[in-house]
Amino acid sequence: MATTIETPRAPHSVRRNRGVNWEKWGWIYMRASGVVLLILIFGHLFVNLMVGDGIKAIDFAFVGGKWSDPFWQVWDTLMLWLALIHGSNGMRTIVNDYSTRPLVRKILLGAIAVSAVTLITLGTLVVFTFDPCPAGSPADLLPSFCPVNQ
Amino acid sequence: MTLVVDEAPAGGPAPEAPIEAFTVTLIIRRFDPDVDSEPRWQDFDVQMFATDRILDALHKIKWEQDGSLTFRRSCAHGICGSDAMRINGRNRLACKTLIKDLDITKPIYVEAIKGLPLEKDLIVDMDPFFESFREVQPFLQSNTAPPKDKERIQSVADRARFDDTTKCILCAACTSSCPVFWTDGQYFGPAAIVNAHRFIFDSRDEAASTRLDILNDKEGVWRCRTTFNCTDACPRGIQVTQAIAEVKQAIMRGKP
Numbered sequence: 001m002a003t004t005i006e007t008p009r010a011p012h013s014v015r016r017n018r019g020v021n022w023e024k025w026g027w028i029y030m031r032a033s034g035v036v037l038l039i040l041i042f043g044h045l046f047v048n049l050m051v052g053d054g055i056k057a058i059d060f061a062f063v064g065g066k067w068s069d070p071f072w073q074v075w076d077t078l079m080l081w082l083a084l085i086h087g088s089n090g091m092r093t094i095v096n097d098y099s100t101r102p103l104v105r106k107i108l109l110g111a112i113a114v115s116a117v118t119l120i121t122l123g124t125l126v127v128f129t130f131d132p133c134p135a136g137s138p139a140d141l142l143p144s145f146c147p148v149n150q
Numbered sequence: 151m152t153l154v155v156d157e158a159p160a161g162g163p164a165p166e167a168p169i170e171a172f173t174v175t176l177i178i179r180r181f182d183p184d185v186d187s188e189p190r191w192q193d194f195d196v197q198m199f200a201t202d203r204i205l206d207a208l209h210k211i212k213w214e215q216d217g218s219l220t221f222r223r224s225c226a227h228g229i230c231g232s233d234a235m236r237i238n239g240r241n242r243l244a245c246k247t248l249i250k251d252l253d254i255t256k257p258i259y260v261e262a263i264k265g266l267p268l269e270k271d272l273i274v275d276m277d278p279f280f281e282s283f284r285e286v287q288p289f290l291q292s293n294t295a296p297p298k299d300k301e302r303i304q305s306v307a308d309r310a311r312f313d314d315t316t317k318c319i320l321c322a323a324c325t326s327s328c329p330v331f332w333t334d335g336q337y338f339g340p341a342a343i344v345n346a347h348r349f350i351f352d353s354r355d356e357a358a359s360t361r362l363d364i365l366n367d368k369e370g371v372w373r374c375r376t377t378f379n380c381t382d383a384c385p386r387g388i389q390v391t392q393a394i395a396e397v398k399q400a401i402m403r404g405k406p
Binding site: 024 | 329330333334366367368370372373375398401402
């Protein structure tokens with residue numbers, strides 16, 4: 001029964017390139033990472049500030065102890081990556097919204113990208129290569145719990 | 151109009167109290183492209199009643215004080231969408247803003263809506279606004295003919311899905327209140343998305359995927375920062391930000 005009427009005009013042509021829709025995935029990333037970060041950050045704050053001796057327990061040894069545990073290495077790396085990408089993507093949208101001159105926009109976006117990549121690289125490096133008692137260091141520079149001092 | 155006075159003598163009809171008039175100061179952002187190099191603020195004093203509207207004040211100024219004041223208005227009853235303007239920093243229809251709802255101890259600032267090219271006084275060039283409206287194809291598209299000698303039937307529930315967005319009068323109050331639209335002229339703007347929503351969620355329409363594709367663009371719905379300026383500005387009370395969010399959800403689902 002239902003007859004099909006031909007479109008009188010050329011149909012809407014898909015205008016833009018059909019690559020990855022970064023704007024859409026960026027939008028989804030912001031929401032997803034936000035939820036995960038909520039858990040990671042509050043978990044981080046709870047463990048560091050409230051469990052056991054609470055804030056009094058935090059010192060070099062506490063951080064060193066945490067980073068010798070693969071669980072906290074993964075936790076902190078995840079937090080680092082998600083938070084820095086989340087934050088710099090937010091900065092990117094602000095720049096896109098408010099910078100009117102193309103050159104200024106390019107410089108600002110470049111600066112955000114460079115600082116995000118630098119911080120992520122350095123942070124990841126520290127989390128996975130952290131050694132509280134590097135071999136061959138003078139004993140007076142090492143914390144008290146290192147085997148050299150015992 | 152009558153005011154009933156409490157102390158009126160019993161029995162006799164209440165004497166009619168005179169309606170109180172106020173002197174209201176309006177500071178209007180004027181711009182005459184033939185004379186001015188940039189806009190300037192000019193103030194006017196007008197006698198107004200509490201029940202008068204900003205549009206009445208503008209009429210009084212134009213008819214009695216300065217005939218060169220330029221603004222758009224057609225129906226003057228909040229349905230044609232001609233007289234959207236920025237009143238005390240908020241986008242409102244001049245014909246729906248009552249004097250009694252404003253603080254008249256201070257001057258009232260009136261200026262043209264922002265984000266569109268200013269042409270004269272309170273008039274802006276609406277072409278960019280209607281261009282993005284046209285781009286979302288705001289008309290019913292169906293490849294199938296309706297049942298013979300019958301209309302296209304739609305259930306109450308199907309109609310309710312897009313009921314809110316049918317109220318749009320295209321006054322541009324929402325689009326010109328959007329901070330993203332102020333700096334990014336490429337952004338479709340809330341009004342275009344609202345009118346796309348009206349057809350995307352219409353069960354009789356068959357071009358939803360086309361419209362979703364158009365709005366799934368760098369300058370489409372993902373530009374929305376949910377500032378809610380548009381919802382606050384809409385003189386028809388449309389939940390604009392919610393409509394945009396529904397379009398975002400539809401794009402992620404791939405269907406309305």
